[in-house]
Amino acid sequence: MDAELKNKVKSDLDQFLKSKQYYHRLGRVWKRSYLLYGAPGTGKSSFVAAMAKFLCYDVYDVDVSKFTDGADWKVMLMQTTAKSLIVIEDLDRLLTEKSKSNTTSLSSVLNFMDGIVSCCGEERVMVFTMNETKEEVDQAVLRPGRIDVHIHFPLCDFSTFKILASSYLGLKEHKLFPQVEEVFQTGARLSPAELGEIMISNRNSPTRALKRGTEVEP
Structure with missing residues (x-):
């Protein structure tokens, strides 16, 4: 990732940390969400670690592949604490791969992002990762308000x-x-x-x- 983009993300995170009263004045939950997408090995996991270090937040790397309904998402969110960075990996696979071991539904993900469940998530940063292009998943998942910042991790030039x-x-x-x-x-x-x-x-x-x-x- 080039230095300019790194600085933009750092500035965005820094502004988020200082914006509790601003979010509350708007009637919004004080949280921020990021999508990191790109091929495996392009640095997404390392970037998540760097984000957590900058924020001084605890990291929750959540395996949602065995979640059965929206209640599982709510329980998971309630078990996290304030100042948490919650990582949901392989969002594209979760939403496109149909199997007995993967029962994640689109509605469960959407409710987690911006439904009533999400109101439990004050002072949290959500990070979703994908290994493919954004076009592989329902665009409703990616709209502003559900995912705030999209960051592409390209292969090397x-x-x-x-x-x-x-x-x-x-x-x-x-x-x-x-x-x-x-x-x-x-x-x-x-x-x-x-x-x-x-x-x-x-x-x-x-x-x-x-x-x-x-x-x-x-």
């Missing part, structure tokens, strides 16, 4: 590669950078997690790490 090379390998420039850039321009698709592992495994030889990066097929 060359600029991201350079940031990772600086962090993992201590490289600002290298003779192989033009070759790596060409690989990304031709459509290479790697997540930050995949690139990070290549660099960690080859940290004693930055040149080898960069060569491994150029071996990735588009």
Whole structure:
């Protein structure tokens, strides 16, 4: 994630922390919700941890796959405390995958987001994650008022590669950078997690790490 977007999210969270009276004046529950979406390995979980650290909130990573009805969502919310960051992962899978082990309904999710149940959730931040594009789920779930902030976590481009090379390998420039850039321009698709592992495994030889990066097929 680029620095500008990180700063925007940080500013949004900081403003939320200071807005209790503002929300109450509007007659709204003092909570904020975020959607983090993108392919696996793009940094969503790490970003959730960073959000919790910034807020100094407790994290509730909730497994809702076995919830049977809206009552389960209400009980879960009531069991959390103020200053909580509640994480619901794989929202797209929950709403699109039909199986005996997944009985989550759209109405249960909507009531959790903005129904009567949600009024129990003062001073909380809700984070939903998805591994696919937003078009995979009912757009009613994603409308403003249910999810306030949408954040996309893309696969790597060359600029991201350079940031990772600086962090993992201590490289600002290298003779192989033009070759790596060409690989990304031709459509290479790697997540930050995949690139990070290549660099960690080859940290004693930055040149080898960069060569491994150029071996990735588009």
